[in-house]
Amino acid sequence: MKNINLGRNSLAVYATLAITFLMIPIVYTIAFSFNDSGRSNASWVGFTFDKWLNVCADQGVCAAVSNSILVGVISTVLATAIGTAAAIALVRYRFRFRSAVNLLVFLPLATPEIIMGSGLAAQFFNFGIDRGLTTVIAAHVLFCLSFVVVTVKARVQILDPVLEEAGRDLYATPSKVFFKITLPILMPGILAAALLSFALSFDDFIVTYFNSGPVQTFPLFIYSQTKGVPAEANVVSSAVFILAIAIVLTVQVRSSLRNAKLKKLAK
Amino acid sequence: MAIASITRANKDAKSRVTYSRVGLILVAPALAYLGLFFITPFVLLIMTSLGQQSTSGLNQTFSFGLNFANYLPLVTDNLENVLRSFGYALIASIGALLIGYPLAYFIGVKMRHRPMLQRMLITLVIAPFFISFLLRTLAWSQIFSNSGPLLGFLQDVGIMGSGDRLLGTPFAVVFGLIYNFVPFMTLPLYTTLEKLDIRYLEAGSDLYASPSRVFTKVTLPLSMPGVISGTLLTFIPMAGDYVNASKNYLGGAQTSMLGNIIEAEYKNFNYPVASALSVGLMALILILITLYVRKVGSEDLL
Numbered sequence: 001m002k003n004i005n006l007g008r009n010s011l012a013v014y015a016t017l018a019i020t021f022l023m024i025p026i027v028y029t030i031a032f033s034f035n036d037s038g039r040s041n042a043s044w045v046g047f048t049f050d051k052w053l054n055v056c057a058d059q060g061v062c063a064a065v066s067n068s069i070l071v072g073v074i075s076t077v078l079a080t081a082i083g084t085a086a087a088i089a090l091v092r093y094r095f096r097f098r099s100a101v102n103l104l105v106f107l108p109l110a111t112p113e114i115i116m117g118s119g120l121a122a123q124f125f126n127f128g129i130d131r132g133l134t135t136v137i138a139a140h141v142l143f144c145l146s147f148v149v150v151t152v153k154a155r156v157q158i159l160d161p162v163l164e165e166a167g168r169d170l171y172a173t174p175s176k177v178f179f180k181i182t183l184p185i186l187m188p189g190i191l192a193a194a195l196l197s198f199a200l201s202f203d204d205f206i207v208t209y210f211n212s213g214p215v216q217t218f219p220l221f222i223y224s225q226t227k228g229v230p231a232e233a234n235v236v237s238s239a240v241f242i243l244a245i246a247i248v249l250t251v252q253v254r255s256s257l258r259n260a261k262l263k264k265l266a267k
Numbered sequence: 268m269a270i271a272s273i274t275r276a277n278k279d280a281k282s283r284v285t286y287s288r289v290g291l292i293l294v295a296p297a298l299a300y301l302g303l304f305f306i307t308p309f310v311l312l313i314m315t316s317l318g319q320q321s322t323s324g325l326n327q328t329f330s331f332g333l334n335f336a337n338y339l340p341l342v343t344d345n346l347e348n349v350l351r352s353f354g355y356a357l358i359a360s361i362g363a364l365l366i367g368y369p370l371a372y373f374i375g376v377k378m379r380h381r382p383m384l385q386r387m388l389i390t391l392v393i394a395p396f397f398i399s400f401l402l403r404t405l406a407w408s409q410i411f412s413n414s415g416p417l418l419g420f421l422q423d424v425g426i427m428g429s430g431d432r433l434l435g436t437p438f439a440v441v442f443g444l445i446y447n448f449v450p451f452m453t454l455p456l457y458t459t460l461e462k463l464d465i466r467y468l469e470a471g472s473d474l475y476a477s478p479s480r481v482f483t484k485v486t487l488p489l490s491m492p493g494v495i496s497g498t499l500l501t502f503i504p505m506a507g508d509y510v511n512a513s514k515n516y517l518g519g520a521q522t523s524m525l526g527n528i529i530e531a532e533y534k535n536f537n538y539p540v541a542s543a544l545s546v547g548l549m550a551l552i553l554i555l556i557t558l559y560v561r562k563v564g565s566e567d568l569l
Contacts, residue, residue: 015373018366019391022449023407026398032406042409080528084298093290100292104301112498112507112552113524118533118545119308124316125538142304145297203400205510210533222401226515229405237399245390245398259382 026196028243035235036197040228051231058232064221065236071133071217072201075140080194082141084186090149091156108146116143117210124211131213139211140204151196155189197245315540326441337543339507345528345544352525353551355437355512356505359444364494366445367452368379370494372486374427375460404443404516411439411517423528436520441513448501455500495563499556506552 030078032041036048056062071130089095090102108116122140161183167177183190205219212220219237269361315319318329341349367412370392378385395403411433421427433439467489471481487494509526512518525548532541 011369011373011377014369015388016539018449019388021366021446022392022395024410025446026394027406028406028410029398029402042412042428043414082296082300085293089290089293093293095290095294098290101298102383104305105297108301110303110503112504112548114507114529115312115545115549116305116308118306118529118541119312121533122311122538122542123304123308126315127310138304141300145300149297199396203396204292205401206507207445209530213477219401220400223510223515224406228400234401237402238344241394241398245394248390248393249387252390256383256386 013061022189030238030241033231033238035231035234037231039230040177041231041234042228051235055232056229057237060216061218061232061236064216064218067133067215068134068218069144071136071140072198075144075201076197078081078137079141079144079148079197080190083145083193084152086145087145087149087152087156088186091153092161105146105149106150108143109150113143113204113206114210117207120207121210132215135211135213136208136215136217139207143204143207144200147196147200148193151193152186152189155186159185194223195244195247202240213251275458278287296384307563312557313541315538315544316546318539318542320537320539330455334539337539338547340540341544341547345525348523348525348528349513349551351437351522352548355441355444355524356502356508359441359448359505360498362441362445363449363452364498366449367456367497370449370493371456371460375457376463376465379461389457392450392457395447395450399518400447401510404447404510407443407446408434408516411442434517435514435522437522439517440512440522440524443517444505446509447508447511448505451500451504452497455496456490456493459490463489470568473545491563495560496560503552503556507548 032044033050033051034047035041035044036046037043037051038045051057074192086101086105090105117139120135120142121131123129123136129135148161163175163185164181167181168174172180203219204217205223207215208220209223218233222233225233313333315329316333317333317335318337319332319334320329322328374385374388374392378388409415413419413432413434415433418427418431418433421433422429422431427433449511463486466483467485471485472478475482506524507526509524510516512522512524512527514520525544529541529544529548532544
């Protein structure tokens with residue numbers, strides 16, 4: 001009995017240590033967003049809210065962040081639209097080369113970013129296309145697309161075709177069935193895929209590095225600051241982190257509460 | 268029953284014929300996109316890798332050819348970088364597995380009776396995804412730095428000598444790789460372990476198997492799909508990573524991985540060699556994955 005308890009506790013301790021390990025750089029990054037530092041944010045000087053109040057004091061940060069938001073939004077919209085259509089097709093319809101398409105969608109996930117990045121760069125270079133915002137967006141849609149297909153596919157798989165059939169039986173037009181039944185049921189999956197796409201795009205460094213030309217996104221800005229990254233960058237990253245965690249937690253708490261309610265009703 | 272299944276089969280057959288074109292139309296944009304931005308770039312990467320580099324004035328250009336010499340650095344000058352890439356990725360994958368497996372087991376199996384806490388914990392596991400990858404790695408680099416808190420402490424307690432350094436060592440690079448990829452390892456393991464039927468484990472211990480025997484004979488084999496996708500999801504990007512090993516982050520002169528060389532050649536506009544190194548990296552990864560998946564014995568995964 002004592003042995004089992006020890007075993008259970010040591011696993012809990014191990015898991016706590018592992019989570020702590022994961023949290024250290026996050027806490028560090030957020031803490032240093034309050035650092036009253038100069039150009040370089042390498043060592044602790046003193047506590048201040050200044051960097052949060054004047055994020056754009058460092059011109060480079062805000063320009064880079066607005067590029068990143070622009071790239072993130074456009075890539076997310078494109079990848080989510082193309083990917084959702086493909087996910088529905090791959091689960092619900094049978095057509096020629098279906099398994100080949102499935103494999104093709106999976107391949108970018110199994111390709112190191114440096115290969116995708118240098119491959120796209122080779123393509124743009126050989127076709128004489130100047131690198132800039134457009135090439136960055138093209139590259140981001142590529143790696144977001146596969147994640148969207150995988151995420152939405154999981155949702156389409158749990159969509160019961162009977163619901164759509166019921167709609168058709170009640171004389172709804174195909175477009176009405178799609179917009180009133182199919183899309184609302186798929187929405188949580190589509191939103192999750194869109195969030196994931198934006199997060200991936202906003203934080204991407206390697207693929208962007210090879211295809212950006214003169215354009216600077218937020219991660220490229222950080223990488224270019226070889227003499228120390230300004231605290232304003234920590235502010236942006238911390239703000240994005242807090243926002244994302246708030247969204248995830250809200251969704252989780254809401255679905256937990258709904259599950260609890262459903263369980264109560266079932267009783 | 269029989270009639271029902273016949274009508275269902277008929278309906279299936281009918282819907283297959285009616286909707287086959289819709290399926291193709293829906294998948295066409297994705298297919299076109301992947302063709303244009305994934306397949307073609309790959310073909311061009313291979314073509315560029317066989318090109319001939321030439322310098323005209325200040326401009327570096329190249330012409331297509333069959334210049335296989337571009338691949339030579341893989342086995343000569345950059346052989347050590349190749350070995351480092353795969354060596355670091357291997358050690359770091361094992362490290363991530365050793366951290367990720369118990370963590371995923373704890374959240375997925377031990378926390379089942381507390382779903383709310385389970386969700387909170389898995390959110391903490393993916394939390395690093397939401398904060399800049401580069402800033403997280405820089406945070407470790409500042410913690411490890413020569414004036415940082417950790418080195419001073421280790422020197423004070425005598426674990427490290429006064430001349431020893433943390434930053435710029437293979438240890439720091441592998442540490443950074445492990446840190447950055449633990450969530451990628453933990454998530455697929457969690458997905459598998461969360462669905463694990465505990466009754467199998469109880470059956471094992473009811474038959475007087477020791478806890479370690481239950482683990483090696485029951486738990487581990489049942490969670491193998493998670494182990495395989497976790498190790499692939501970490502090993503592949505680790506082998507191509509160059510941020511952790513970069514001099515401005517956790518690496519130094521003696522830690523350059525193949526990715527760092529590709530970045531440098533690319534920066535010098537030496538596209539043919541950069542492409543050859545990329546193709547070589549991809550080929551080696553594919554060979555290793557094939558061997559690995561065959562060895563672990565679940566070919567239906569790929």
